[in-house]
Structures are given as structure tokens and as C-alpha cells.
Amino acid sequence: MGAILALHHGTETTAGRWQSASDAALLEASARRIEPAFVVLIQRYQRDVFRVVWRISGGHADSEDIAQETFLRLWANPAQVREAKALKGWLLRVASNMVMDRYRRKPTEEIEAAENVADSNPDPLECTELTQVSRTVDAAVAQLPERQRLALALVHFEQLSNIAAAEVMELSVDALESLLARARRRLKEILGPKGREMILTMEKAK
Amino acid sequence: MSKMLEPINDIELNKLLDASTAPPELVDFEARLLRNMAALRPAVVPHDNVVPLFKPTPDIVAPKNKSRGLSIAAALAASLVVGVLIGNTGDVSSVVDGLTGAIVSGQVAEFAPAGVDDIGLADEGRNS
Numbered sequence: 014m015g016a017i018l019a020l021h022h023g024t025e026t027t028a029g030r031w032q033s034a035s036d037a038a039l040l041e042a043s044a045r046r047i048e049p050a051f052v053v054l055i056q057r058y059q060r061d062v063f064r065v066v067w068r069i070s071g072g073h074a075d076s077e078d079i080a081q082e083t084f085l086r087l088w089a090n091p092a093q094v095r096e097a098k099a100l101k102g103w104l105l106r107v108a109s110n111m112v113m114d115r116y117r118r119k120p121t122e123e124i125e126a127a128e129n130v131a132d133s134n135p136d137p138l139e140c141t142e143l144t145q146v147s148r149t150v151d152a153a154v155a156q157l158p159e160r161q162r163l164a165l166a167l168v169h170f171e172q173l174s175n176i177a178a179a180e181v182m183e184l185s186v187d188a189l190e191s192l193l194a195r196a197r198r199r200l201k202e203i204l205g206p207k208g209r210e211m212i213l214t215m216e217k218a219k
Numbered sequence: 220m221s222k223m224l225e226p227i228n229d230i231e232l233n234k235l236l237d238a239s240t241a242p243p244e245l246v247d248f249e250a251r252l253l254r255n256m257a258a259l260r261p262a263v264v265p266h267d268n269v270v271p272l273f274k275p276t277p278d279i280v281a282p283k284n285k286s287r288g289l290s291i292a293a294a295l296a297a298s299l300v301v302g303v304l305i306g307n308t309g310d311v312s313s314v315v316d317g318l319t320g321a322i323v324s325g326q327v328a329e330f331a332p333a334g335v336d337d338i339g340l341a342d343e344g345r346n347s
Contacts, residue, residue: 048253048256051256052249052253055248055249055252056249059245059248059249059252060245063242063245063248064242067242067243068242072240072242076242077245077248077251080248081248081251081252081255084252085252085255085256085259088256088259089259143238146235146238147238147239147240148240150235150236150238150239150240151239151240154236154239165236169233169236170236197229197232200232200236201226201227201232202226204227204232204235205226206226208226208227208231208232208235209225209226209227209231211235211238212227212231212234212235215234215235215238
């Protein structure tokens with residue numbers, strides 16, 4: 014364990030040299046098994062990958078494992094990313110495919126995950142009104158079909174452009190926009206009049 | 220009151236989405252990943268200029284067509300049976316003798332190639 018920590022500490026200090034390197038240089042160095050270069054790639058994209066996985070899995074406990082697996086897949090063969098500028102898109106695509114694949118095999122877990130997000134703390138007395146709003150919105154998002162949830166996560170939460178999100182999802186921009194429109198329409202239906210109440214609650218809390 | 224019943228608009232929906240729960244902060248992600256990478260690392264790292272040697276293994280070629288093998292075996296068995304039957308009856312030797320006799324006695328002389336007559340009959344030599 015001590016050796017691992019020492020290794021980690023060592024890679025962290027040497028990773029400093031790679032901080033300003035481009036993704037292309039880091040990928041190329043990673044392909045030559047230069048670990049500190051790969052560490053910088055991890056530092057650069059770990060939060061993006063984890064957030065998307067967390068959003069589309071409905072906050073499942075496996076989210077971090079899937080993010081780990083995504084980077085391990087990259088480390089196994091960095092050359093599989095053909096264009097360095099598309100690295101983030103590649104990571105998000107691999108991660109989201111992994112989430113969908115995992116829950117397609119275990120559909121009950123997805124439902125459980127959605128329920129966990131929705132009802133992990135159902136006692137309203139223990140929640141502030143704003144927390145309750147957050148939980149209601151989480152539960153509504155969790156009810157969306159996975160592709161719509163992914164489109165929403167990429168465009169709304171990750172602030173990707175429609176073009177970039179379409180590339181991640183391997184769709185045309187029109188198809189992505191259609192998915193997004195359906196997701197938003199469905200969310201409005203799910204939230205219904207409660208949505209407006211929640212808006213008022215949020216305005217009061219300001 | 221009527222506004223309360225209206226569905227929310229896009230701007231309001233965005234506000235609500237922004238109010239959704241934020242993902243938790245990652246703790247120890249990098250260190251854990253490095254441990255996982257170390258576990259994946261192969262025991263022997265191949266060098267660029269080393270051509271891996273493979274122990275040659277004999278190619279065991281299975282018969283492409285099972286029926287071919289079967290037909291060969293059947294043909295061999297059939298010829299063996301025929302050979303045994305013929306050997307027991309002695310028909311072959313009589314057939315061969317008959318043919319030889321016919322040729323020798325000149326019954327098929329007209330079919331023999333030119334010059335056969337000049338050699339003479341086998342019996343002539345034996346008789347003299």
C-alpha cells in the first residue's frame with residue numbers, strides 16, 4: 014500500500030511537467046506508456062466523465078467504477094482515439110455506452126437507482142424546501158428514457174454544443190435536437206403544475 | 220390562479236434543472252485509477268525490436284470432408300471382400316487362363332498387333 018502511495022506521489026510530482034501539454038501530446042506520451050502524461054489526462058477529464066455517468070445512471074453508486082473503467086479502456090490503447098481534439102467526446106461516448114450497456118443488462122438496477130435518487134430521503138420534514146425541489150427534479154429526470162437523459166446531460170448540464178453532443182451520441186444534429194425537444198416536453202409533463210409551484214418556492218427562497 | 224395550472228416554459232424548466240442535485244465530488248479517484256492501472260500492467264513489457272518467438276506447432280489437418288474418408292474406407296473394404304471371394308472360388312485364375320488360351324490358340328490372333336505371328340505360338344516352342 015505504501016509502495017502504491019509512493020508511486021502515486023511520484024507520478025503526481027512528475028505529472029507537473031505535462032500540465033501544459035496538449036491532449037495530442039499527452040495521448041502520444043500515454044501510448045508510449047508514460048504514466049505521468051496519462052495522469053494529466055485523468056486530472057483533465059475525470060470530473061466531466063464522472064458527472065455524465067452520474068447523471069445518466071441516475072446517481073448510481075457504480076458511477077465512479079464506470080468512470081474508472083472508461084479511463085482504463087483509454088490507457089489500454091490510447092491510439093484508439095484518432096483525433097486528440099475529440100478526446101473528451103470519445104471519453105463521454107465510451108462512458109455513456111458503458112452505462113447504457115450495464116443497465117440494459119440489469120434493467121431493474123436502473124429503476125432502483127432512479128428510486129434511490131427520488132426517494133433516498135422521502136421525509137419532507139428532514140428536507141428543506143429547496144432540497145425537496147432538487148429531489149423532485151432528479152426523480153423527473155430519472156424517468157426519462159436513457160437516450161433523452163444523455164442528450165439532456167450533455168447539452169444542459171455539461172454545456173456541450175448541439176454539434177458536440179451529437180458527435181458524442183453518434184447522431185445527426187437534427188436527431189439530437191429532436192431527442193432534446195422530447196426530453197424537455199416529457200419533463201414538463203412529468204413535473205406538471207408542481208413545476209410552477211417549485212418555481213415559486215425557489216423564488217421565495219431567494 | 221390560472222397561471223398556476225399552466226405548464227412551465229423552457230426558461231422555468233432550465234431553472235428547475237439547474238436546481239437538481241449536483242453530482243458529488245470525486246474522492247481519491249486518481250489514486251484508485253493508478254492502482255487499477257498497476258493491476259493491469261503486464262508482468263513483462265515487450266520491447267519494440269524484439270520479435271516474439273512462437274514455438275512451432277504441427278498443423279493437424281482434419282479431413283475437410285468426413286464423407287471422403289468414409290468413402291475411401293468403404294472402397295478398401297469392398298475391394299478386400301471382392302478379393303477374398305474371388306480368391307476362394309478361383310474364378311479369376313480360370314478367367315485369366317481362358318484369355319491366355321484364347322490368345323495362344325490364335326482365336327484372337329486377328330486382334331493381335333502385326334508381328335505377333337512372326338514370334339510364333341508359345342506352344343510351338345514348348346512342343347518342339
